[in-house]
Amino acid sequence: MASNPNTYKNQPDERGHFGDYGGRYVAETLMPLVLDLEREYRAAQADPAFHAEFDDLLEHYVGRPSPLYFAERLTEALGGAQVWFKRDELNHTGAHKINNCIGQILLAMRMGKTRIIAETGAGQHGVATATVCARFGLPCVIYMGAEDVRRQSPNVFRMKLLGAEVVPVTSGRGTLKDAMNEGLRDWVANVHDTFYIIGTAAGPHPYPELVRDFQSVIGKEARAQMQDRIGRLPDLLVAAIGGGSNALGLFHPFLDDPDVKMLGVEAAGHGLDGDEHAASLLGGFPGVLHGNKTYLLQDEDGQITEGHSISAGLDYPGIGPEHAWLKDTGRVEYTAITDEEALEAFQLLCRTEGIIPALEPSHAIAAVAKRAKEMPKDSVILANLCGRGDKDIFTVAERLGVEM
Amino acid sequence: MTRLSNAFSKPHPALVCLVTAGDGDTAANLDALVEGGADVIELGMPFTDPMAGSTVPCLSEGQFAERLGVEM
Structure with missing residues (x-):
């Protein structure tokens, strides 16, 4: 689908492509979930109550x-x-991470998911995820590279104080990529009850779009x-x-x-x-x-x-x-x-x-x-x-x- | 796709075998699978960051x- 030359703001196309990039390159196990997520997101976008709740939390909880x-x-x-x-x-x-976590946890609850997972690099997204999970009473598992656990130890403790389980990841160099791998693998194994809160504008469609929209x-x-x-x-x-x-x-x-x-x-x-x-x-x-x-x-x-x-x-x-x-x-x-x-x-x-x-x-x-x-x-x-x-x-x- | 659909239209269910390239002698593995009766072979490429590749091992230092x- 050709992009409208009059605007840069209408990406991605209906298959999740930004020009040649983006898309949904996931295992078959994840496809139903990813399609569900898109459907739920479209419904939320059209729902004034969703926006009102999002805005309210941003103002009174986040401090915007x-x-x-x-x-x-x-x-x-x-x-x-x-x-x-x-x-x-x-x-x-x-940090800015919480804007996205508020949006995604509201989506997770709309979808009736009862368990939250996330990856984190510096720990800011992990802390923001643990924060919203505590706020809404959902169990939370955060994957963090072992090297990052070492260099961002204050954040590791904060996540634990907030009630999250922090799982250090030792594969690769023990950084963000490896944490994201573990997050995706967990999701593949737990599709029925788990919502994966991705912390950045990457991942299969619709994540790049919804993260951008929340941010x-x-x-x-x-x-x-x-x-x-x-x-x-x-x-x-x-x-x-x-x-x-x-x-x-x-x-x-x-x-x-x-x-x-x-x-x-x-x-x-x-x-x-x-x-x-x-x-x-x-x-x-x-x-x-x-x-x-x-x-x-x-x-x-x-x-x-x-x-x-x-x-x-x-x-x-x-x-x-x-x-x-x-x-x-x-x-x-x-x-x-x-x-x-x-x-x-x-x-x-x-x-x-x-x-x-x-x-x-x-x-x-x-x-x-x-x-x-x-x-x-x-x-x-x-x-x-x-x-x-x-x-x-x-x-x-x-x-x-x-x-x- | 004709060869693949042919593999599935035999009187018995098709035996689909997954093996990872580079895990031992790949050529010998493939020959052995064919000789052993595989109808379809899925040849997995080792990748640094497999997502849901079931038995495909991670490519890591010392492993290969x-x-x-x-x-x-």
């Missing part, structure tokens, strides 16, 4: 709308464009807030990309504003030249993983290769299929930031604005720092501060050689 | 002596 903040001292320090942040790190649970509260709010505050739209949107949900959430409502440019920031780890990065768009090519076709880090046989990033949430060898399509259309530009650059940006925000960001959005901040300097002072950059950095202080201390 | 390359 999140502030739109002008970073005055950071702007001064960079000497170029005005830098604004959409502060989703102020949400309940400290687009970010961009809808930001667009209205910008108009209210300064009577104009930003020149450039910037967001970090792991699976791509926070970026899509910010970007999607602006896709048809042609003067708003967009920059997605992948993790370059130790550099794009070697193998030690997690930049699927810049360093990979199309293949199939986790139920969708998208850009992947893989060898010539299609075996998935291990990525690396200092940040657990960006350490994924794939990317949401909508980003793959947006890259091909040229609507969004993609770049990558190294571990070192992200660490510097982390410290820069701490010192100039008194905000401790997560390592994931630190990648966005690093890209903002580069671009702001090249842009005139009356231009506006809006970046997604998609998570706070409490979970990262041990990792940062280790990298800076500080003993806590 | 050499990387399995694919030539069609």
Whole structure:
């Protein structure tokens, strides 16, 4: 199905494709479930009561709308464009992940599912899932790579406090990809009672679409807030990309504003030249993983290769299929930031604005720092501060050689 | 698809065997299956991230002596 050239906002098509990407590459066991989920999602989209409940929880439980903040001292320090942040790190649970979990748990309950599973990288999605499960009284199992369990230990404890069972995954490098594998395998074995809350805009159709839709509260709010505050739209949107949900959430409502440019920031780890990065768009090519076709880090046989990033949430060898399509259309530009650059940006925000960001959005901040300097002072950059950095202080201390 | 439908139209139920490529001597495995009476053989490719491949093992360090390359 050809995309309507007049809008970028009507993807995917009825078979879950964003151009060549996306789709439903799943075992037969999962097909009925995935089709059920789509049917339920369409019904929910058309149901005002669903939207009312979603909005109510976002407002009173999550604390939305999140502030739109002008970073005055950071702007001064960079000497170029005005830098604004959409502060989703102020949400309940400290990241944007909860927006999607609220939507998906409401869907799970509509479908009469009694058990929730999820994968998690940095632990923010795991914490958000455990949170909504506690809120609605559903048993919860979170799969987390063993390496991530180690480097994000505060979040592991939080999940347990919230009543979730955390299952460390030791296959592969013990990171997000491996956790997602275990999540999918559990789902295949437990289709009757289990709902899999996927934490990013990837997976078989309709997940990339519904995750984007739930996260687009970010961009809808930001667009209205910008108009209210300064009577104009930003020149450039910037967001970090792991699976791509926070970026899509910010970007999607602006896709048809042609003067708003967009920059997605992948993790370059130790550099794009070697193998030690997690930049699927810049360093990979199309293949199939986790139920969708998208850009992947893989060898010539299609075996998935291990990525690396200092940040657990960006350490994924794939990317949401909508980003793959947006890259091909040229609507969004993609770049990558190294571990070192992200660490510097982390410290820069701490010192100039008194905000401790997560390592994931630190990648966005690093890209903002580069671009702001090249842009005139009356231009506006809006970046997604998609998570706070409490979970990262041990990792940062280790990298800076500080003993806590 | 004619060969496949032929395999299912014998007087007895079709014996469908799954074997993973690279698990021992693949050619010998295939020959043995044919000789043993398999009507259909499903040849699984080892993958780093199998989802629901039942008996297909994960490709992991140390599990295969050499990387399995694919030539069609």
